[in-house]
Amino acid sequence: MRKKKRSTRGLVQTYAMLAPNLLLFLATSVYPILWALRYMFVEYDGINPAKFVGLDNFVRIFTRDDVYWQAVRNTLVFASGKIIIVIPLAFIVAILINKPKRLYGFVQAVIFSPTIMSAAVMALVFYLLFNVYNGEINRMLMAIGLTKIPINWLGFDMAMVTVIIISVWGSIGNYMVYFLAGLQQIPLEMYESADIDGASTRQKLFRITLPLLGPVLKIILMLSIIFAFMDMQSIMVLTQGGPFQATNVMYLYVYQLYYSSSSAGGGSFRPQYGYGAAVSVVSACIVGAVTVIYLFLSRKLDKLSD
Amino acid sequence: MKKKITPVKLLINIVKWAFLLAIMAFTVYPVIYAALGSVKSNFELTLGGGGVLPDKWMFSNYVTAFKANNFGRYTINSLILSAMVTALALITASMAGYVFARREFPGKRIILMTYTSMMFISLGSVTLFPLYSLLKAIGLTKNLFGMALIMTGGQIASVFLIMGFVRSIPRELDEAAYIDGCSLFKVYYMIILPTIRPILAVVLLFSFRMSWNDYITPLVMSIGTENLRTLTVAVVELKYSMQAAAEWHIMLAGASIALIPILIVYLFTHKQFIAGLTAGAVKG
Numbered sequence: 001m002r003k004k005k006r007s008t009r010g011l012v013q014t015y016a017m018l019a020p021n022l023l024l025f026l027a028t029s030v031y032p033i034l035w036a037l038r039y040m041f042v043e044y045d046g047i048n049p050a051k052f053v054g055l056d057n058f059v060r061i062f063t064r065d066d067v068y069w070q071a072v073r074n075t076l077v078f079a080s081g082k083i084i085i086v087i088p089l090a091f092i093v094a095i096l097i098n099k100p101k102r103l104y105g106f107v108q109a110v111i112f113s114p115t116i117m118s119a120a121v122m123a124l125v126f127y128l129l130f131n132v133y134n135g136e137i138n139r140m141l142m143a144i145g146l147t148k149i150p151i152n153w154l155g156f157d158m159a160m161v162t163v164i165i166i167s168v169w170g171s172i173g174n175y176m177v178y179f180l181a182g183l184q185q186i187p188l189e190m191y192e193s194a195d196i197d198g199a200s201t202r203q204k205l206f207r208i209t210l211p212l213l214g215p216v217l218k219i220i221l222m223l224s225i226i227f228a229f230m231d232m233q234s235i236m237v238l239t240q241g242g243p244f245q246a247t248n249v250m251y252l253y254v255y256q257l258y259y260s261s262s263s264a265g266g267g268s269f270r271p272q273y274g275y276g277a278a279v280s281v282v283s284a285c286i287v288g289a290v291t292v293i294y295l296f297l298s299r300k301l302d303k304l305s306d
Numbered sequence: 307m308k309k310k311i312t313p314v315k316l317l318i319n320i321v322k323w324a325f326l327l328a329i330m331a332f333t334v335y336p337v338i339y340a341a342l343g344s345v346k347s348n349f350e351l352t353l354g355g356g357g358v359l360p361d362k363w364m365f366s367n368y369v370t371a372f373k374a375n376n377f378g379r380y381t382i383n384s385l386i387l388s389a390m391v392t393a394l395a396l397i398t399a400s401m402a403g404y405v406f407a408r409r410e411f412p413g414k415r416i417i418l419m420t421y422t423s424m425m426f427i428s429l430g431s432v433t434l435f436p437l438y439s440l441l442k443a444i445g446l447t448k449n450l451f452g453m454a455l456i457m458t459g460g461q462i463a464s465v466f467l468i469m470g471f472v473r474s475i476p477r478e479l480d481e482a483a484y485i486d487g488c489s490l491f492k493v494y495y496m497i498i499l500p501t502i503r504p505i506l507a508v509v510l511l512f513s514f515r516m517s518w519n520d521y522i523t524p525l526v527m528s529i530g531t532e533n534l535r536t537l538t539v540a541v542v543e544l545k546y547s548m549q550a551a552a553e554w555h556i557m558l559a560g561a562s563i564a565l566i567p568i569l570i571v572y573l574f575t576h577k578q579f580i581a582g583l584t585a586g587a588v589k590g
Contacts, residue, residue, distance in 0.1 A: 013490035014409045021402035022417065024394075025460030027440065029424045032433030093329055096322055109576040110330045116572045116579065117337070120521030120542050121564045125340045127545065128554055134352040136339060169333065174583070181584040230428050233521055237542050251430035258435055259526060273435060280432040291426070 040278035045270050057278035068279060070245050071253040072286065074160070078235075078249055079228035081164040082171070087224060089168070090175035095205070098183045108180070112173035119170055123237035126166050130154055154239060159247045163235050170234065171227070175220060182216030183209065218298050225294055229287045250283040340565065343558040344368070351554040367559040375556070377540060377563060383450060384518060384537040384564075390454035391517035392510055399461040399509060403468025404498050408480065409490075421462050434526045441527075450534060453527045457517050464509045467585060471505040472498060508582030511575055518568055537564045 040057055044050040061068060093111060097104035114122070129136050130153035138150040153162045190208050199207070232252040235241065241248030241256065248256075257276035260269035343351055344367055346360040371377050405411075406418065437456050438447065446452030480497045484490065499506075521538045528534040535543070541560040544553075572579065 011411055014405050014411050017401040018405045021398040024458055028456055028459035032436045035436035036429050036432050107326055111333050112580055114333050116515055116568055117565055118519035118538050120538055121561050124542055124545055125336050125561050177580055177583045255431040277432055280429040284429055
C-alpha cells in the first residue's frame with residue numbers, strides 16, 4: 001500500500017520534471033509538422049480565409065512548378081559537390097593529426113573554428129571577399145596571374161561553386177572532429193601489435209584504420225547528406241538563390257514562398273502558406289528517400305565486401 | 307633511441323604540413339579579413355592595393371556602426387536572447403535527460419522514439435509560421451521571451467547528451483537518496499546537477515552558439531517588430547540597405563561585433579566544444 005502511494009508520487013514527479021522539455025518539444029517540433037500536414041491541402045495567403053483545395057498543391061508541384069524542380073536539382077548538385085569535397089578533406093586532416101600532441105590540438109582548434117561562427121554573418125563577409133571588382137579573392141588571383149579578367153564568382157556560372165566553397169569552409173571542422181572521434185575508438189593495441197610485426201604506415205592505414213572506420217564513415221556520410229540537403233542559411237544571405245535560380249535550393253525555395261525572397265520585402269509579395277507547406281513536405285520526403293537509398297546502397301556494398 | 311630522419315620522411319612531413327597549413331589558412335583567412343577590414347577605411351577596402359594591415363587604423367568604424375545603425379540595442383538583444391535560451395536549455399534538458407536516464411514511466415519508449423525521429427525530419431522555415439501564430443495567440447510576439455522559447459525548442463541533442471552522461475554515473479549515487487525519501491527533484495538538484503557539470507558546460511556552449519548565431523528564426527520572429535532584432539539579423543540587413551551596401555567598412559565592423567564574443571568564448575573553451583561534439587558523435 002505504502003509502496004504504491006510512493007510510486008504514484010514518483011510518477012507525478014517524473015512527469016513534472018519532464019514536462020517543460022516535453023511541452024517545448026511538442027510545441028516546436030511536433031505541432032508545426034501537424035500544421036503543415038493539414039495546410040498542405042489548403043490555399044492560404046494570411047489575409048483571405050484558408051480554402052481547402054484537395055490535392056491541387058501537389059498537382060502544381062509535380063506538373064507545373066519548374067522552379068521547384070530546378071531547386072531540387074540544385075540541391076543535389078550542391079549536396080554532392082559539398083560532400084565530395086568536404087569528406088575526403090576532413091578525413092585526411094583527421095588522419096594527419098590523430099595523435100595526442102599539443103601542436104595537433106592547436107591545428108584542430110583552428111580548423112574547427114568556422115563551425116562556431118554565424119553562417120549568415122560569415123556569408124556577408126564572403127559576399128565582400130568574392131565581389132567581382134573590389135573583392136579580395138579576385139585581386140589575389142589576378143596578382144599571382146591565375147586569371148587576367150576578374151571572375152564573376154556570384155554570377156550565373158560560378159555562383160554554385162562559390163556557395164559550395166563556403167559550405168566546405170563552414171563544415172570541414174565538424175567532419176574532422178567526427179572522424180577523429182571514430183579514429184580514437186580504434187584500440188591502440190592494434191597499432192602496437194602491427195608495429196611489432198613491422199607494418200608500414202601505409203599498411204596500417206589500409207589494413208587497420210580504413211576497415212575499422214567503416215561503420216563510423218557510414219554514419220558520417222549519412223549525417224553529411226541530411227545536413228547538406230537542409231543547408232540554406234549562407235546561400236540565403238549570399239545569393240538569395242540567384243542569379244536566375246542558379247543557387248536556389250529546396251529549403252530556400254520554401255522560405256521564399258513564406259517570406260519574400262529578400263528581407264527588404266517586395267511590395268507585391270503574396271505568401272503561399274498552403275503551397276509552401278506542401279513543398280516542404282515533399283522536400284522532407286525527398287531527403288528521407290535519399291537517406292533510405294543511401295542506407296540500402298551502403299548495406300549492399302557491405303555484403304559485396306564480405 | 308632517436309629516429310633517423312630520412313629524406314623520404316622529411317618530404318612526407320613537408321607535404322603533410324603544407325597541406326595542414328593550407329587548410330588552416332583557408333579556415334582563418336575570412337575571419338582575419340573581416341577583423342582587419344573592420345578597421346580599414348572604406349576607400350582602402352574597396353579600391354584595394356593596400357597591404358594586409360590597414361594603412362590607418364579606423365576604430366571609428368565601430369563607433370559609426372554602433373551609433374548610426376543602432377547596434378547597441380541589437381547587441382543587448384542578442385545577449386538577453388542568448389542568456390534566456392541558454393538558461394532554458396540547461397534547465398529543461400537536464401531535468402528531462404535525468405528522468406529519461408533513471409526513471410521508467412508509461413510512454414517513455416514512444417516519447418524517446420519521437421525525439422529520435424524528429425532529429426532527422428525538417429520542414430525548414432515552414433515551422434516558423436505556425437510557431438509565430440502560436441506566440442501571437444499567447445501574446446508573446448512583442449518580447450524576446452517568446453523568441454527564446456522557440457529557439458530553445460526540444461533541445462533533442464542536449465537531452466540525449468545529458469541522458470548518456472547520467473547513465474554513466476553509478477546508480478547507487480542517487481538511488482540511495484531517493485529510497486531514503488528524498489523527492490526526485492531534490493535528488494536531481496542536490497546530487498545529479500553537481501555531478502553532470504561537465505556535460506552541462508557543453509550544453510551551455512552549444513546553446514549559446516546556436517542562439518547567438520542563428521539568423522532565420524530571429525529574422526522571421528522580428529518581422530514587424532524591428533526593436534526585437536538580434537545582432538546577426540541587423541548585420542546581415544546592412545547588405546540590403548541602400549546606403550550601407552556601399553559601406554564595406556561598416557559591414558565588416560558589424561560582422562566583427564557579431565563574431566568577437568563567440569570567438570572569445572571559443573578561445574577559452576575550444577576543448578569543451580570539441581569534446582562535446584565527440585561525445586555526441588560517439589553515442590549517436
